[in-house]
Amino acid sequence: MSYVGITMGCPVGIGPEIILKFIADFQGGGRFWPMVIGDVEILRQCAKTFGITVDIKDWHPGARWSPGMVLVRQPTYENGMMLSLSELSWGQPSRRTGLVMAACIEEAVRLVQEGDLAAMVTCPITKAALQGAGYAYPGHTEMLADLCRSSEYAMMMAGPSLRVTLVTIHQGLAQVAASLNPERILRLIEITGRSLQIDFGFPNPRIAVAGFNPHAGEGGIFGDEERRVIAPALERARALGWQVAGPFPPDTVFHKAVHGHYDAVICMYHDQGLIPFKLLHFEDGVNVTIGLPIVRTSVDHGTAYDIAGQGTAKPTSLNAAFAMAALIVENRARHTGQR
Numbered sequence: 001m002s003y004v005g006i007t008m009g010c011p012v013g014i015g016p017e018i019i020l021k022f023i024a025d026f027q028g029g030g031r032f033w034p035m036v037i038g039d040v041e042i043l044r045q046c047a048k049t050f051g052i053t054v055d056i057k058d059w060h061p062g063a064r065w066s067p068g069m070v071l072v073r074q075p076t077y078e079n080g081m082m083l084s085l086s087e088l089s090w091g092q093p094s095r096r097t098g099l100v101m102a103a104c105i106e107e108a109v110r111l112v113q114e115g116d117l118a119a120m121v122t123c124p125i126t127k128a129a130l131q132g133a134g135y136a137y138p139g140h141t142e143m144l145a146d147l148c149r150s151s152e153y154a155m156m157m158a159g160p161s162l163r164v165t166l167v168t169i170h171q172g173l174a175q176v177a178a179s180l181n182p183e184r185i186l187r188l189i190e191i192t193g194r195s196l197q198i199d200f201g202f203p204n205p206r207i208a209v210a211g212f213n214p215h216a217g218e219g220g221i222f223g224d225e226e227r228r229v230i231a232p233a234l235e236r237a238r239a240l241g242w243q244v245a246g247p248f249p250p251d252t253v254f255h256k257a258v259h260g261h262y263d264a265v266i267c268m269y270h271d272q273g274l275i276p277f278k279l280l281h282f283e284d285g286v287n288v289t290i291g292l293p294i295v296r297t298s299v300d301h302g303t304a305y306d307i308a309g310q311g312t313a314k315p316t317s318l319n320a321a322f323a324m325a326a327l328i329v330e331n332r333a334r335h336t337g338q339r
Contacts, residue, residue: 011100
């Protein structure tokens with residue numbers, strides 16, 4: 001048996017709640033057990049607040065998980081800092097909560113790298129608190145890439161019907177066009193293709209590429225990025241052996257993918273891919289950081305501060321993220337013949 005680590009996320013968001021609800025219903029039966037990377041006291045107070053019946057225990061060498069057990073490995077906080085829900089307010093992040101979020105992420109990465117965890121699953125954080133704590137990252141993805149010393153990475157949103165990857169992620173739309181170039185698109189095609197092969201078990205992945213402009217430019221009438229930037233990347237990708245098609249009009253390509261014509265869609269910017277994805281997979285979607293040497297999946301939603309502390313959050317996406325992390329670990333082992 002192997003452990004998959006689940007980071008607590010923001011202590012005043014819905015992360016602690018969905019973790020407790022997920023583990024309360026988790027019966028095991030597979031090769032992987034959950035281990036929480038977080039704060040024992042916050043989780044205990046959270047369980048009491050929401051009336052969730054679980055057995056919360058500190059991890060120790062040789063510890064074995066059993067149904068209903070929340071096995072917790074607590075990171076070392078800056079200057080021994082400890083938190084209590086009595087000192088915090090639901091939905092009100094701060095520099096202190098940012099330090100806790102970062103410490104959990106750093107500890108989980110270390111444990112995966114050292115082989116104590118098979119993979120890590122992350123609960124949501126807030127970027128403002130992370131940066132307020134002194135971590136100059138746009139978000140989880142970039143922080144994980146830095147901790148893994150990896151320059152070859154990308155964010156994939158994956159669900160039962162659709163997978164999308166993004167050429168540009170967290171930047172304003174006014175800057176997107178200038179950020180697109182053939183090299184960047186080709187790099188994402190290759191990272192996506194390798195992940196589909198190794199992580200998802202598609203030996204000959206079929207990749208669709210969305211255009212940037214309405215109607216994919218309509219022959220240059222609505223913009224020339226398709227002809228000038230995207231098409232050259234696709235030509236180079238095909239020369240390298242990738243089965244890639246496009247650029248397609250963005251308003252039709254997702255329909256084709258959902259109906260089984262493609263295994264993933266490469267999108268030019270954040271909302272181009274995430275709007276159709278979340279329309280289909282708002283509750284069961286998973287954020288996967290592809291290209292890293294470690295396995296990391298995440299819930300596909302945010303901290304939900306508007307409902308934090310109300311006891312109404314659902315662990316559906318966390319359940320999907322845990323299952324996908326386990327699947328990717330199995331697929332990577334199968335790919336390398338190490339299972």
